[in-house]
Amino acid sequence: MSDDLCWCQMRRFDEAITIYQQALLIHRELGHRHGEGLALTSQRNALSEVRRFEEAINAQLQ
Incomplete structure (x- = not known):
């Protein structure tokens, strides 16, 4: 996840x-x-930044 900060910093x-x-699908498969x-x-974190709060909550609960 080293690109995590790059994508978010570039907005x-x-x-x-x-x-x-x-990435999630790959990690699950492995x-x-x-x-x-x-x-x-x-x-x-990215979903929260774009104010997609319901999806952000669901992602965290998986």
Whole structure:
């Protein structure tokens, strides 16, 4: 998730959300629980920035 800060600092949240979705699927496929958590947290942060609060809450509850 090293690109996490880059996408958010550039304020490209919609692109970041898509990337975090893809990362989440990959981590789940590999069974990498820590990576899943990182992807979900990053996704939640980006969703919050674009005021998609309901989706952000759902991402955190997964």
